[in-house]
Amino acid sequence: MTGRPYLTEYNRPHSDQGCPLCGGHVYEGEPCGACFLPYKVIESIRSRLAAPRFVVVLGPTGVGKTVYLGMLLDLLSRGAGGLRGLSRSPFSLALHRNLILALERQRFPEKTPVETDRWHWLHCEILPAKGRAAVDIVAPDVAGEAVSEEMESPGSQKTIRALMGRCAGVVLLMDLVEVVADGRAQELFAMQLVSYLDALRPGRKKGRKVDLPVAIVFTKADLLDDGIADPVAFARGNVPGLYGQCEARLGRFSFYASGVAGSTAKLLDDSGAERLVPLRVEPRGIVEPFAWMVGQLGG
Amino acid sequence: MRSESSVIDRLEGHPGGAARRPPGGPASPRPPRPGLGSRLLGWLSPRAGRAASRAEAEGAAPRGTEGTRGMAGRLIAEDRYAFVLLAEAVGRVAEQDAAAAWKALGSQMAMVPAGSVPAVLCDGGVAELELGGFFMDRHAVTNRQYQRFVQARGYDDLEIWPREVWPSVARLVDRAGRPGPRDWEGGRFPAGRADHPVAGICWYEAVAYARWVGKRLPTAAEWQKACGWPEHLGGGTCNRYPWGNAFDPSRANLAPSGQGRTAPVGDFPSGATPNGIYQMTGNVWEWLDDPLEAIPCGPGEAFRPWKPMRRILGGAFDTYLPGEAACQFVTGQGELDRRDNIGFRCVLPLDQLRPLP
Numbered sequence: 001m002t003g004r005p006y007l008t009e010y011n012r013p014h015s016d017q018g019c020p021l022c023g024g025h026v027y028e029g030e031p032c033g034a035c036f037l038p039y040k041v042i043e044s045i046r047s048r049l050a051a052p053r054f055v056v057v058l059g060p061t062g063v064g065k066t067v068y069l070g071m072l073l074d075l076l077s078r079g080a081g082g083l084r085g086l087s088r089s090p091f092s093l094a095l096h097r098n099l100i101l102a103l104e105r106q107r108f109p110e111k112t113p114v115e116t117d118r119w120h121w122l123h124c125e126i127l128p129a130k131g132r133a134a135v136d137i138v139a140p141d142v143a144g145e146a147v148s149e150e151m152e153s154p155g156s157q158k159t160i161r162a163l164m165g166r167c168a169g170v171v172l173l174m175d176l177v178e179v180v181a182d183g184r185a186q187e188l189f190a191m192q193l194v195s196y197l198d199a200l201r202p203g204r205k206k207g208r209k210v211d212l213p214v215a216i217v218f219t220k221a222d223l224l225d226d227g228i229a230d231p232v233a234f235a236r237g238n239v240p241g242l243y244g245q246c247e248a249r250l251g252r253f254s255f256y257a258s259g260v261a262g263s264t265a266k267l268l269d270d271s272g273a274e275r276l277v278p279l280r281v282e283p284r285g286i287v288e289p290f291a292w293m294v295g296q297l298g299g
Numbered sequence: 300m301r302s303e304s305s306v307i308d309r310l311e312g313h314p315g316g317a318a319r320r321p322p323g324g325p326a327s328p329r330p331p332r333p334g335l336g337s338r339l340l341g342w343l344s345p346r347a348g349r350a351a352s353r354a355e356a357e358g359a360a361p362r363g364t365e366g367t368r369g370m371a372g373r374l375i376a377e378d379r380y381a382f383v384l385l386a387e388a389v390g391r392v393a394e395q396d397a398a399a400a401w402k403a404l405g406s407q408m409a410m411v412p413a414g415s416v417p418a419v420l421c422d423g424g425v426a427e428l429e430l431g432g433f434f435m436d437r438h439a440v441t442n443r444q445y446q447r448f449v450q451a452r453g454y455d456d457l458e459i460w461p462r463e464v465w466p467s468v469a470r471l472v473d474r475a476g477r478p479g480p481r482d483w484e485g486g487r488f489p490a491g492r493a494d495h496p497v498a499g500i501c502w503y504e505a506v507a508y509a510r511w512v513g514k515r516l517p518t519a520a521e522w523q524k525a526c527g528w529p530e531h532l533g534g535g536t537c538n539r540y541p542w543g544n545a546f547d548p549s550r551a552n553l554a555p556s557g558q559g560r561t562a563p564v565g566d567f568p569s570g571a572t573p574n575g576i577y578q579m580t581g582n583v584w585e586w587l588d589d590p591l592e593a594i595p596c597g598p599g600e601a602f603r604p605w606k607p608m609r610r611i612l613g614g615a616f617d618t619y620l621p622g623e624a625a626c627q628f629v630t631g632q633g634e635l636d637r638r639d640n641i642g643f644r645c646v647l648p649l650d651q652l653r654p655l656p
Contacts, residue, residue: 270599
């Protein structure tokens with residue numbers, strides 16, 4: 001995807017290598033011109049000897065991508081599920097910090113803006129249990145609207161497209177309460193994503209499945225009083241279309257249920273808008289899907 | 300159906316007289332709780348005829364057969380010594396029984412003296428409240444204790460359940476569909492967990508148990524006074540934890556302690572209050588009497604829970620932020636939710652008891 005720069009750009013200092021995500025042209029201090037990977041991420045990746053694995057956390061707006069990623073970072077920073085995560089750059093800590101400060105005030109963080117240059121990224125070194133090599137993970141906190149836009153018109157969101165084409169693993173989030181109570185919107189969105197993955201990364205031979213670990217996580221499990229004892233059985237019973245599609249198109253997939261808040265309530269603001277607030281923090285099922293995915297990455 | 304008031308009515312020397320208060324006892328800050336009130340009916344109301352006929356209808360022994368001594372001994376053995384020590388029962392309980400009941404109470408409960416407390420309200424505000432003295436359970440109610448309630452068919456005794464939950468009591472079952480906490484099986488707690496706090500019970504189950512033992516759930520203000528008193532640093536709203544203001548993972552079972560599950564109620568002695576109340580921080584959240592009607596909100600924001608909630612305090616084995624286990628924290632849970640990290644303990648107001656020995 002490297003392209004010839006325009007004439008007006010000939011005098012700008014060139015970066016030595018191409019973009020680590022898409023291979024595109026990179027100018028010193030600027031985001032990749034092709035996939036908009038921020039320069040701070042490019043710089044952070046270049047400071048490391050080994051190439052990182054890109055991981056993408058996807059799902060519709062409001063499903064809890066920021067909360068999932070931020071909580072994951074905080075848990076990994078303390079060591080959880082046999083993994084320990086070391087942030088490689090200060091920008092990694094911004095997402096983490098924003099989440100914890102919001103949770104301490106019994107609030108969820110603000111919605112991720114749709115503009116690519118305002119997304120938070122993380123670059124973490126993951127140290128697995130003994131006997132396995134450390135691996136660098138790079139992941140953005142993408143906006144749900146951007147994911148939807150890319151599903152509707154492929155190619156419109158270049159960062160999403162580049163990530164989906166290059167990533168080593170996908171965490172696909174689904175809002176459990178909406179799955180239970182609000183029809184099939186979540187399931188259809190997830191099916192769209194699986195289909196998109198399949199179109200972008202077809203198996204080499206006909207009939208071959210996409211060889212990419214995909215963890216499907218039902219979020220907000222704390223809102224369901226009974227919880228979910230068996231996420232696979234839940235998926236078979238409640239999102240059968242998605243389950244069938246995963247079986248047909250994905251070589252490696254696994255279902256999980258997660259929750260960050262121990263209890264939630266709603267706040268009503270002056271304009272009549274409702275927002276969900278966490279009444280306390282009791283993370284469950286956050287590290288497990290990620291640990292499964294890291295285990296699937298191999299050498 | 301078991302009916303406790305009829306059992307109490309069978310005691311000898313039933314006077315049917317008016318309530319007697321211990322002389323000089325502190326005035327109750329609020330009227331007696333419905334649970335304890337209904338328990339007292341048998342003592343307060345001249346209903347001997349009704350009691351006798353109910354006893355006969357149940358095929359029970361005639362009045363007085365078991366005898367006060369036998370009854371008192373049984374109540375003490377079931378941790379229901381509060382009934383033996385009620386002020387109303389002074390004339391009918393032998394001194395020996397009262398002494399045995401005081402002994403049981405002293406081993407299981409600790410006294411929190413009367414006084415004021417800068418109580419943190421649901422909305423985050425602070426109100427200086429005057430509290431009467433009370434006893435508080437040293438430990439959260441254990442599986443072993445709760446099993447006595449289950450085996451005594453407490454779930455069938457609607458008299459001790461708030462009326463609004465009657466339609467739902469039949470749904471409060473264990474894994475095998477028998478009455479009991481959510482994670483029990485066939486009316487029994489999981490093996491090896493007798494001394495762990497009972498969890499998987501909703502607020503109403505906690506209330507029913509408290510009424511069965513003649514106690515009630517604590518208020519948030521009482522909890523704060525018992526947990527954060529005496530305040531060492533002054534000027535604030537009590538200590539955050541029973542041992543002071545700085546969190547220490549070795550003193551309480553929260554997520555940072557790394558245990559990841561409940562511990563026996565006698566563990567973490569270094570985290571006990573100075574008067575010997577254990578695990579007011581950590582292990583399981585504990586149900587309080589107070590409804591959760593607000594949370595700290597910004598300008599223009601209003602709290603809208605989608606189901607009735609009650610406050611809980613203390614934090615649990617999976618409480619991630621230690622600050623949430625402080626005794627000033629405001630959180631809650633739906634009244635009918637049965638979580639594996641919420642249990643309870645009870646209190647007994649001094650003004651409902653006979654004079655202290």
